[in-house]
Amino acid sequence: MWKAIALKELRELGGIAAVALLLGLVLSVTKIATHVSYLPQFDSWVGRSAELPFLSVEFTMFYGCLVILLAIALGLRQTLGEELRGTYPFLLHLPMPRGGAICAKLLAGVAVYSVCSGVPILVYGAWAATPGTHASPFFWSMTELTVLVYVAMLLVYLGAFLSGLRPARWLGSRFLPLAGSGGLVVVFLFVALASSLLGVVVLVAATGLLVASICHVARSRDF
Amino acid sequence: MSSVVVKPLIKGAVMPDAIVTERLTKYYGNRRAVNCLSLRVPAGTVYGLLGRNGAGKTTAIKMLLGLVQPDFGRAELLGEDITALGGTTRRRIAYLAEGHPLYPWMTVGEIGRFTRAFYPSWNQPLLEQILDHFELPAKAKLRRLSNGQRAQVALALAVASDPALLILDDPTLGLDTVVRRDFLESMIQLIQRTGRTILFSSHILGDVERVADRIGIIDDGVLRVDCPAAHFKQSVRKIVARFAGRLPAVPACDGLLSVRHDGAELELVVVGFSARHTTLVESLSPLSYEVVELNLEDAFIAYTRRERRPLPVFGGEPDHVESDRTQRTS
Numbered sequence: 001m002w003k004a005i006a007l008k009e010l011r012e013l014g015g016i017a018a019v020a021l022l023l024g025l026v027l028s029v030t031k032i033a034t035h036v037s038y039l040p041q042f043d044s045w046v047g048r049s050a051e052l053p054f055l056s057v058e059f060t061m062f063y064g065c066l067v068i069l070l071a072i073a074l075g076l077r078q079t080l081g082e083e084l085r086g087t088y089p090f091l092l093h094l095p096m097p098r099g100g101a102i103c104a105k106l107l108a109g110v111a112v113y114s115v116c117s118g119v120p121i122l123v124y125g126a127w128a129a130t131p132g133t134h135a136s137p138f139f140w141s142m143t144e145l146t147v148l149v150y151v152a153m154l155l156v157y158l159g160a161f162l163s164g165l166r167p168a169r170w171l172g173s174r175f176l177p178l179a180g181s182g183g184l185v186v187v188f189l190f191v192a193l194a195s196s197l198l199g200v201v202v203l204v205a206a207t208g209l210l211v212a213s214i215c216h217v218a219r220s221r222d223f
Numbered sequence: 224m225s226s227v228v229v230k231p232l233i234k235g236a237v238m239p240d241a242i243v244t245e246r247l248t249k250y251y252g253n254r255r256a257v258n259c260l261s262l263r264v265p266a267g268t269v270y271g272l273l274g275r276n277g278a279g280k281t282t283a284i285k286m287l288l289g290l291v292q293p294d295f296g297r298a299e300l301l302g303e304d305i306t307a308l309g310g311t312t313r314r315r316i317a318y319l320a321e322g323h324p325l326y327p328w329m330t331v332g333e334i335g336r337f338t339r340a341f342y343p344s345w346n347q348p349l350l351e352q353i354l355d356h357f358e359l360p361a362k363a364k365l366r367r368l369s370n371g372q373r374a375q376v377a378l379a380l381a382v383a384s385d386p387a388l389l390i391l392d393d394p395t396l397g398l399d400t401v402v403r404r405d406f407l408e409s410m411i412q413l414i415q416r417t418g419r420t421i422l423f424s425s426h427i428l429g430d431v432e433r434v435a436d437r438i439g440i441i442d443d444g445v446l447r448v449d450c451p452a453a454h455f456k457q458s459v460r461k462i463v464a465r466f467a468g469r470l471p472a473v474p475a476c477d478g479l480l481s482v483r484h485d486g487a488e489l490e491l492v493v494v495g496f497s498a499r500h501t502t503l504v505e506s507l508s509p510l511s512y513e514v515v516e517l518n519l520e521d522a523f524i525a526y527t528r529r530e531r532r533p534l535p536v537f538g539g540e541p542d543h544v545e546s547d548r549t550q551r552t553s
Contacts, residue, residue, distance in 0.1 A: 004340035008326070085327070089320035093288050094341045095313035222291040 001096045002104045009078060009108035016077060017112050020070045024120035027066060031059050032127050035134040053128035054142045063146055067117045067153040072178070074109050075160025083164065088223040102218040106161065106211075113157050117150050148192055151203060152185045158210035159184075166217050181210060239302065241266045241388050241420035242287065247296035249282050249444075256282040258444040259296065264422055264437075266387075271435030271452070272424040275527055279444040280424035281321055284392050287422075288318055301388055314342055317386035321393045323377040325365050331376055332361030335383070342384040350383035353413065371402035378406070382413045391423035395430055407433060428520035442527050452519060459522035460496035464489045464504050464512035471507045476500065480525060492525040 035053065054060075082088050092098055121143060128138040159181020168174035184206040192199025242264035249257045257279040264270045274280045285291035287298055289305055298305045303312045325334055331354060339345040354361065357375040365373060374394060381389055394410070395403040407430055425431050431438060432452060440448035440455075448455055459480075465488050473482045473491065478500065483490040489509070493500045496514070504512050517525060 001341050004337050008337060012326075012328070086320070086322060086324040087326060089285070089288075089290055089318070090324050092290060093316075093318040093320070094338070095310050095316075096341060097310075098289075220292065222285070 001094075002100065005091075005096075005101055005104035006108045009105050010112065012081065013074060013077060013109065013112045016070070016073050017116050020066065020073075020116040021119055023066055024116060025123065027059075027062055028120040028124040028127075031056075031124055035136075052136045052142060053124065053134065053138055054146055059124075060145055060149060063120060064149045064153070066120070067113075067150060068156055070116055071113060071153045071157035072160045074113055075157050075162075075178075076164045078105050078109050079161055079164025081164075092223055098218055099215055102165070102214065106158075106214065109157060109161065110154070113154065117153065121146055121150060145193075148189060148199075152188050152192075155181045155184050155188065155203075155206050155210060158207065158214065162210060162214050162217065165214060165221070167221055177210075177213070181206075184210075239266045240264060240299070241268070241301055242270075242299070242422060244283075244287070244298040245296055247283065247286055247293050247298055249279075249286060249291060250294050251282075255444050257286065257293075257441075260441070260444075260446050261296075262439060262446060262449065264420060266420050269421045269434055269436045270423070271431035271438045272422060272441060273426065273428070273431055273438055273523060274424070274441040275426060278441045278527075280426075280441055281392055282444075283441065284318075284390055284422070284424060288316075288390065314344070314384070315387040317381035317384050317389045319374075319377050319381050319389075319391040319394050321396060323370070323373045323394075325373060325377060327364070327366035329365055330361065331359050331363050331365065331368075334365060334376065334380065335361070338380050338384070344385050346383050346385050349385075350379055353379040353382060353409075356409070369402075370397045371399070371406065374398060374402075374406055375409070378410060378413070386419060388420045388422070391421065393424050393426070395425065395427055403427070403430065410434070428518075428523050432519045440523065440526060447526070456517065456519050456522050458496065459492065459494050459517055459526055460500070461515040461517055461521075461525065462491045462493065462500065462504050462512055463515060464491070464507065464509035466507075466509050473507065474503070476503050479503075481528070494526065 031053075082091060091101060094101070125140065125143055127133055128142075129140070156178070159178040162177040162181075163175050166174075166177060168176075184202075188199060188202045188206060191202045240263045242262065244260050244262045247257060247260040247262075248255065260279075260283055272280050272283070282291055286293045287300060287305060289308065300308065301312050301315055303309065308316075326337075329337065335347075335350055335354075339347065339350075354376070357372070357379070359368070359372060359376060359379075363372075365376065368376065378394070381391075391410075395406055398406060411434055421434075423431075423434070435452055437450065438448065438452045438455060439446055450458075467487070470484050470487070470489055473479070473489065476493075476499070478493045478495040478497075480492040480494055481490075483492075489507070491500070491504065501514070
């Protein structure tokens with residue numbers, strides 16, 4: 001049952017995942033190209049970079065934009081998609097606890113988000129960690145800010161999921177949870193940059209809050 | 224409005240109830256969508272739940288399935304409280320949602336495989352047999368199917384899970400006359416051969432008349448009628464009385480549903496027709512009167528129609544009013 005729902009979700013999210021993966025690869029490959037000195041034809045196109053890998057604001061900014069869009073698209077696709085097609089009654093009458101069905105959707109969404117958002121970091125990081133590819137030092141700890149953005153946007157995904165799941169009469173109240181998750185992201189980033197431990201605490205608390213809200217809405221709302 | 228309630232047909236016969244609801248109530252804001260719905264559907268019955276659009280049929284069905292939370296009251300399906308339906312009981316209940324919503328990107332075969340994963344006792348040969356009967360290829364995308372074909376897929380999926388209780392929410396909605404007839408005939412064949420309990424809602428009276436053993440009429444969220452279809456038809460009568468001059472005022476009477484003035488005629492619709500109604504008409508001294516039997520559709524319309532102001536276009540044009548009357552009574 002779990003597998004059937006998870007596979008259905010993966011099929012439905014395939015299009016978004018493919019676009020996100022492609023854009024993520026373009027972003028990381030473009031960034032790698034700015035460091036590559038033996039491909040002069042790239043110089044006029046992207047400019048030669050003297051920055052250390054992962055420490056440019058530009059990369060983190062583009063990466064952040066990409067994953068925030070991915071998180072919102074995934075969350076809304078999984079919930080508003082069912083709502084607009086009217087398929088909630090079909091899905092939720094199946095002999096599986098409602099919470100289980102929603103959890104299966106969430107897990108599939110988190111998996112797609114994790115892979116699609118993780119690939120650009122892994123590609124860029126793997127290149128940067130390979131000796132002889134660029135004339136600068138590299139430590140995996142240099143990916144900290146990008147990884148923080150990666151983790152933080154998981155909260156945006158949960159907020160988007162809750163926004164789509166929760167009944168709402170107009171756009172303002174519809175996107176209230178999404179706006180709230182945005183606030184949680186800001187708090188998390190501030191705290192995590194000051195103290196990793198506190199950052200973990202805030203992350204766990206914010207995730208718990210959003211997941212609990214999703215479970216509550218899933219149990220109590222009318223479909 | 225009066226209501227008709229009929230007790231079990233065979234006195235003393237005890238049949239387990241597949242569906243029991245007690246004072247089931249649902250509010251949407253200040254509006255009561257379903258109001259104190261108390262219903263018993265014995266196992267093995269085909270029960271037609273009738274009502275106009277917005278009467279509360281879908282809300283009632285969704286409450287039974289746990290898709291909508293009741294504000295008050297309780298319900299049992301197959302002897303288990305709906306708030307604590309276990310997996311085993313849920314696997315014995317199939318549901319066809321209004322409009323047959325299915326995943327449009329799936330093929331017929333894929334939706335079958337998807338649904339099968341939830342039912343250990345899934346009857347795959349039966350599913351294939353039904354799909355074959357409907358000439359639905361497994362590779363056809365659901366989005367490319369017509370409404371009627373999607374309804375057939377949904378019915379096949381519901382039946383293949385071998386349910387003890389089948390709940391169909393307006394299964395023929397949006398289907399043209401021919402497809403609707405085919406669909407109903409298939410439904411009757413598939414359903415009746417195993418004697419399972421069926422609850423289906425509809426506002427197409429012909430469908431209900433053809434299939435249901437028993438009907439319930441829900442109006443403004445209230446279950447007004449709960450009896451065999453034939454009994455309901457017999458209970459509702461129209462009395463047409465002709466007068467020479469001015470039409471008299473009709474005194475209040477038990478069972479009188481509506482009074483309609485039509486030129487020199489008075490049309491009274493009564494429920495629970497009896498001698499007291501003829502006495503009432505005779506007391507008005509008409510030139511003549513006749514008691515008209517109604518078919519289920521006319522009886523349903525008469526029973527559920529509210530008084531409305533006349534449409535302006537027909538005002539003061541007797542021919543139009545006359546043709547309107549003729550059409551309704553024919």
